[in-house]
Amino acid sequence: MRRILFSALFLCCSYFYINAQQVFWPLEWNIRSLKLEDFATSISINDSISNTAVSWELAKKKSYSSACDNLTISRIDFRNVFLPANSWIKEGYRNADQLKYEQLKFDLSELWCRRAEQEANFSGNCNKSVKDYKDSLRTSINRLKLLSRNGTDRSVVDSISINVASLLAKEEDDASLLGMPETKAWSFGIGIIPEIKIRTGSISKLLPTPTPFLSFDFSLGYGSFFLTAGASAQISSGWLHTKEVFQFDGNVYPAGLDCEDINYYAYCSYIAYRNGRFSISPLIGCGFTSIDFREDEYDSFGGLQYMAGVSADWDLHHLWIFHKKEIDSYTVRTMAYITKDNPGNGYSGYSINLGIGLSGRFQHTK
Numbered sequence: 403m404r405r406i407l408f409s410a411l412f413l414c415c416s417y418f419y420i421n422a423q424q425v426f427w428p429l430e431w432n433i434r435s436l437k438l439e440d441f442a443t444s445i446s447i448n449d450s451i452s453n454t455a456v457s458w459e460l461a462k463k464k465s466y467s468s469a470c471d472n473l474t475i476s477r478i479d480f481r482n483v484f485l486p487a488n489s490w491i492k493e494g495y496r497n498a499d500q501l502k503y504e505q506l507k508f509d510l511s512e513l514w515c516r517r518a519e520q521e522a523n524f525s526g527n528c529n530k531s532v533k534d535y536k537d538s539l540r541t542s543i544n545r546l547k548l549l550s551r552n553g554t555d556r557s558v559v560d561s562i563s564i565n566v567a568s569l570l571a572k573e574e575d576d577a578s579l580l581g582m583p584e585t586k587a588w589s590f591g592i593g594i595i596p597e598i599k600i601r602t603g604s605i606s607k608l609l610p611t612p613t614p615f616l617s618f619d620f621s622l623g624y625g626s627f628f629l630t631a632g633a634s635a636q637i638s639s640g641w642l643h644t645k646e647v648f649q650f651d652g653n654v655y656p657a658g659l660d661c662e663d664i665n666y667y668a669y670c671s672y673i674a675y676r677n678g679r680f681s682i683s684p685l686i687g688c689g690f691t692s693i694d695f696r697e698d699e700y701d702s703f704g705g706l707q708y709m710a711g712v713s714a715d716w717d718l719h720h721l722w723i724f725h726k727k728e729i730d731s732y733t734v735r736t737m738a739y740i741t742k743d744n745p746g747n748g749y750s751g752y753s754i755n756l757g758i759g760l761s762g763r764f765q766h767t768k
Contacts, residue, residue, distance in 0.1 A: 415649065426554050428457070429511045431482040436505050446491035451495050451552060454507040457487035458515050464618055469581035472679065473720045478528060480519040481511045485740060502563065503553035506553045507543055509566045514539040523725045583722050583729055583767040591621040591628070595759030596637065601749020605743055609642055609663060609693075619667075627671040628683070650747045655700055662694045665741075669709060679717035684737065685709045693745050705746040711739020715761065722767070733764040 427442065440453070463479035465538040467638055491500055518535035522528045550558040594616070601611040619632025669687020676682075692704030715733040722729045737757040744750040 409491075420507075427486065427546075431508060431515075436484065436501060436508060437499055437579070438491070438496050440484065440486045440489065442490040442495070444485070452491040452500060452504055453489055454504045455485040455533035456508065457483045457485055457509040458511075458518065458536070459483055460528060467491060467580055467582070470720070473582060473722060475580055475722045475724055475731040477724045478519060478522045480515045480522070480532075482508075482515040484508055497752045499556055499559075500553060503550070506563050506566065507664060508548065509563070509570065509572070510540055510542050510546065513566060513569055514542065514571070516570075522760040526725045526727070529638070550749075568672070576678050580722075580724075582720075585729060585767055586767040587625050589623040589763050589765040591623065591630075591761060591763040592757060593617070593619050593621070593632070595619075595735060595737060595755030595761075596756040597634065597737070597755050600754040601743075601751055601765065602753070603743075605745065605749045605751035605753075607646055608644055608749050609661075610645060613642065613663070615755075615757075617759075621763075623763070627674075628671045629668070630671065630685075630687075632666075634667070635662055648747065648749075650703055651701060653700065655695075659700060660696045660714060662696070663745075664694060665690065665691045667691055667707065667709060669678050673711060681715045683713050683715070684711075685713060691741075691745050703746045705744040708742040709739050709746070709755075711737065711755070713737045714737075724754075727767045729765055729767055731765075733761050733763070735761040737758055 404449060429436075436454075444450075444452075459481040461479040461481060462476060464474050464476050467473040467475055489504075493506070497560050509567065513533045517538075518531045521533035521535065523529065545553050546562060547553070549555070552560070553559060595618075597615040597617055599611070599613045599615050601609060601613075614637045615634045615638045617632055617634035618632050621630035623626045623629075642661050642663055644655060644657055644661060646657050648655050667687055667689030669685045671685035673681050673685040689707045689708040690704055692702055694702040714736045716736075718732045718734060720729055720731050735758070737755065739755050741753045742750075743753055
């Protein structure tokens with residue numbers, strides 16, 4: 403019984419192994435040259451001696467620039483793939499000369515695929531590039547068939563193969579050789595920065611110090627000038643409580659009230675110093691600060707805020723999305739600034755603000 407089971411298992415494995423050898427997997431151009439085994443044997447009675455089926459697969463590739471160690475270049479990538487399942491050579495023509503002719507078709511496809519990829523990266527229009535250059539490929543192959551009499555004129559096949567190989571060697575594209583892109587003047591940025599606020603003056607009698615804050619802002623830049631608007635509030639709810647009893651609009655506010663110190667601000671900054679990955683920008687601005695209470699019976703109050711200080715950016719990474727003509731820059735931002743707070747009700751004072759966080763800047767390239 404064991405011998406019968408073993409024999410049956412051996413036959414099944416042999417069957418699946420033999421059939422597995424008939425499976426044709428797609429082959430990318432740069433993996434290896436074509437082999438006769440990559441083509442099915444056709445017994446078709448039509449006029450076609452052979453067929454080499456290809457496909458251009460769309461992907462994205464990233465490379466690191468040799469000109470800047472923190473610049474990544476993202477580009478459209480077209481991969482020229484041979485499809486064995488749709489390719490054949492008739493019996494009687496399966497020889498080295500015919501294989502060279504089929505390889506030439508595959509090489510022509512690679513040549514036009516590269517040109518389509520380059521056009522798509524510069525124009526950003528993949529569909530149009532594929533359509534235009536697939537038409538060019540069909541024209542080239544039809545001309546090859548005509549000149550070589552469907553591959554039977556070996557001298558023509560040899561001559562065109564040498565020419566195509568030379569063009570492929572010249573058109574090898576290396577995106578890593580690209581340097582930093584030239585950017586347009588306008589840019590857009592976002593930032594999120596945890597901060598510590600240290601209060602002085604009479605406002606420190608009302609609210610505890612130091613207090614952790616979180617700022618979130620948007621900026622619009624032109625060249626080295628930036629206009630930034632945002633808001634900040636203490637990081638955790640329940641952190642702030644009033645320190646003393648006070649009156650406002652005839653109401654008595656007890657000490658220990660749960661409250662929020664919310665700031666809305668806008669400031670101008672200018673990149674005054676830049677050196678490689680590091681830049682310093684002085685800033686000046688104004689805003690509105692308000693003290694809000696969580697309990698409905700107590701009204702909020704607020705007033706103007708003025709600010710001045712400096713920010714410093716350390717570049718982390720630049721991503722150049724080549725086909726979209728944009729570059730995204732990511733930095734660690736540190737800030738040190740002073741605010742003059744006047745929320746009203748007789749409370750005012752200065753605050754020293756220290757923060758470190760992340761910011762992003764987005765620009766179009768020329």
